[in-house]
Amino acid sequence: MSHSSDDTLGTAASLEEQHAVEQFLYREARLLDERRYLDWLGLLTDDCTYRVPIRENVLAVRGKPPVTIDDELSELAYFDDDKLTLAAKVLRLGTGTSWGENPPSRTRRIVSNVEIAPGENPGEHLVHSNLVLHRSRRVDQVSQFTGQRRDVLRRTDKGLLLARRLVVLDMSICDSSHMGNFF
Amino acid sequence: MARNVDPNLEAEIPGLLSEDGTWVSRRLFFDPELYEIEKERVFGRSWLMVGHESQIPNPGDFFLSFMGEQSVIVVRDNAGAVRVHLNTCPHRGMPVCREDRGNARTFFCVYHGWNFSRDGSLVGIPNQRASYPEDFDTSNLGLIAVPRIETYCGLIFANHDADAMSLEDYLGDMTWYLDTSLNRRAGGVEVVGVQKWRIGTNWKVPAENMIGDVAHAPATHSSVFQIAPGDPAAEQALKSVLEYGRNVALPNGHGGTFRVYPKDDVEGRLPGETALRDVPGVGEYLASIQAEAEERLGPVRKHLKIATCTTFPNLSLLGSNFTFRVAHPRGPMKTEVWSWVFVDCDAPSEVKDAMKKFFSLTFGPGGIFEQDDGENWEGVTYGASGVGASEHAFHYGAGLDAGPHPELPGTVSRVYSEHTQRGMYRRWHDLMLVP
Ligand code: FES
Numbered sequence: 001m002s003h004s005s006d007d008t009l010g011t012a013a014s015l016e017e018q019h020a021v022e023q024f025l026y027r028e029a030r031l032l033d034e035r036r037y038l039d040w041l042g043l044l045t046d047d048c049t050y051r052v053p054i055r056e057n058v059l060a061v062r063g064k065p066p067v068t069i070d071d072e073l074s075e076l077a078y079f080d081d082d083k084l085t086l087a088a089k090v091l092r093l094g095t096g097t098s099w100g101e102n103p104p105s106r107t108r109r110i111v112s113n114v115e116i117a118p119g120e121n122p123g124e125h126l127v128h129s130n131l132v133l134h135r136s137r138r139v140d141q142v143s144q145f146t147g148q149r150r151d152v153l154r155r156t157d158k159g160l161l162l163a164r165r166l167v168v169l170d171m172s173i174c175d176s177s178h179m180g181n182f183f
Numbered sequence: 184m185a186r187n188v189d190p191n192l193e194a195e196i197p198g199l200l201s202e203d204g205t206w207v208s209r210r211l212f213f214d215p216e217l218y219e220i221e222k223e224r225v226f227g228r229s230w231l232m233v234g235h236e237s238q239i240p241n242p243g244d245f246f247l248s249f250m251g252e253q254s255v256i257v258v259r260d261n262a263g264a265v266r267v268h269l270n271t272c273p274h275r276g277m278p279v280c281r282e283d284r285g286n287a288r289t290f291f292c293v294y295h296g297w298n299f300s301r302d303g304s305l306v307g308i309p310n311q312r313a314s315y316p317e318d319f320d321t322s323n324l325g326l327i328a329v330p331r332i333e334t335y336c337g338l339i340f341a342n343h344d345a346d347a348m349s350l351e352d353y354l355g356d357m358t359w360y361l362d363t364s365l366n367r368r369a370g371g372v373e374v375v376g377v378q379k380w381r382i383g384t385n386w387k388v389p390a391e392n393m394i395g396d397v398a399h400a401p402a403t404h405s406s407v408f409q410i411a412p413g414d415p416a417a418e419q420a421l422k423s424v425l426e427y428g429r430n431v432a433l434p435n436g437h438g439g440t441f442r443v444y445p446k447d448d449v450e451g452r453l454p455g456e457t458a459l460r461d462v463p464g465v466g467e468y469l470a471s472i473q474a475e476a477e478e479r480l481g482p483v484r485k486h487l488k489i490a491t492c493t494t495f496p497n498l499s500l501l502g503s504n505f506t507f508r509v510a511h512p513r514g515p516m517k518t519e520v521w522s523w524v525f526v527d528c529d530a531p532s533e534v535k536d537a538m539k540k541f542f543s544l545t546f547g548p549g550g551i552f553e554q555d556d557g558e559n560w561e562g563v564t565y566g567a568s569g570v571g572a573s574e575h576a577f578h579y580g581a582g583l584d585a586g587p588h589p590e591l592p593g594t595v596s597r598v599y600s601e602h603t604q605r606g607m608y609r610r611w612h613d614l615m616l617v618p
């Protein structure tokens with residue numbers, strides 16, 4: 001997947017389209033914070049893929065180019081989903097017996113630094129954004145996950161939909177027993 | 184290496200466990216003083232799994248791992264041998280390796296610049312002439328080597344105790360069971376990546392869960408069974424747990440929960456969860472290698488599958504999910520789990536990919552099983568430690584009728600049994616009783 005170094009700045013999209021993309025991301029964040037997971041599923045294309053790879057510590061080698069984010073991404077992921085497995089996860093959250101999310105955690109997603117570039121296919125945007133996911137669980141358990149989202153948004157007859165998401169986390173180890181929330 | 188332990192504390196160790204292991208003190212799960220003793224008496228003497236040989240195929244390949252809380256470098260030297268060095272500079276203790284994995288010609292200490300070869304020898308000191316005499320002896324200033332390293336099916340085990348029994352003796356019949364996951368094909372297995380996460384629990388909690396806590400599944404994992412209502416595969420799985428499940432305790436604190444399928448149940452004994460076998464290509468692959476596996480495993484073990492098992496102290500393997508893990512201690516109430524996916528070396532790449540995906544779906548902090556395990560493991564650790572509560576021991580009395588079995592080595596019972604946990608805690612206790 002292309003990354004920040006091959007930026008063509010956000011000039012390719014019109015102001016309206018930039019606005020539409022940002023509104024999509026804000027709305028998506030609100031649906032997740034409000035735990036409207038079924039509505040959230042409706043924002044995904046049927047062929048949507050969703051990955052949150054593990055990020056590793058990599059040393060730069062003297063005389064070689066600096067370490068890129070892609071150099072740090074493991075072949076193994078915390079989330080390695082398609083729409084079917086995401087739907088299963090959503091279904092599970094609704095059972096009332098997914099104890100890690102019952103009582104549900106209280107989340108707040110802050111999405112910013114939205115940049116748009118043309119996607120690989122017509123009608124698609126490659127969208128970079130930053131995410132802060134703040135989470136309060138049970139009585140006093142607080143976690144914060146931060147990362148970069150690399151999304152592909154596709155224009156469809158249902159409006160913009162999320163066709164691909166790769167989340168680059170900033171932590172090299174998950175400091176929580178539970179990553180039951182979507183990024 | 185043994186430290187002096189306060190005699191009052193020493194005198195309390197015998198009473199932490201009842202004679203038959205049925206009553207276990209809650210202090211095992213939160214007490215900082217016991218934890219300090221345990222670091223030496225349990226983790227200083229046991230064979231600890233640090234990784235898999237497939238992570239370091241070539242000379243210079245290395246990865247960072249842990250033995251308990253001790254950071255270690257696992258590296259293949261120029262002669263092709265696996266070495267395990269403590270990741271601490273002999274000069275002032277700086278970790279000489281600061282990346283998760285890679286290939287290194289040497290390990291360079293970034294504090295004062297000492298440089299170490301793959302086999303651990305000190306090969307460079309900046310300004311050596313200005314600091315030390317001409318004939319300065321560097322031979323005792325290499326990286327500290329872990330004295331014992333042995334392998335089984337590519338799993339690398341290391342032991343701080345130079346006098347420890349051999350790995351083969353230590354594992355004993357555990358390999359008879361582990362073979363059913365790791366030794367199915369002549370080409371062996373390789374591992375993919377490693378998932379790491381921290382849980383607010385004592386390391387023994389995940390270890391005792393995997394050693395045969397089948398009883399937790401219906402309550403803890405209810406949500407997973409609920410999203411497949413009426414699914415004949417899920418119903419069959421639940422039925423087979425009761426009918427075919429056996430818990431087995433082995434010497435040295437190992438044990439697990441296994442399924443022994445009837446001789447004519449050719450389908451049931453295929454490895455992997457049904458949902459994984461349904462992925463295009465995977466079921467076909469697993470069926471296609473079954474003849475080879477059955478030939479290798481022989482008449483009894485070809486009917487046997489690992490559900491979950493624990494090799495004492497902290498290595499656990501989940502058969503149907505093709506993953507093993509180590510629960511590294513990180514303080515009395517904190518554990519860092521490292522989890523690897525294992526795949527047959529000779530499996531097609533789409534099968535390997537499917538296994539990776541299935542692992543992330545089910546286990547690890549994003550997994551639909553693991554999340555609720557984590558919730559409970561944190562809860563029991565928190566719940567164990569309160570004033571008043573902490574004086575009341577936990578009961579591990581289920582399955583007192585465990586005994587020998589005509590075909591399976593070890594002490595065997597039906598699945599709703601805690602005798603594998605009693606075995607684990609007796610082993611822990613035996614080690615703790617020896618200063
Ligand atoms: S601490 Fe490593 S060279 Fe001084």
Ligand SMILES: [Fe+2]
Nearest residue numbers: 399403552556
């Ligand atoms: Fe579990």
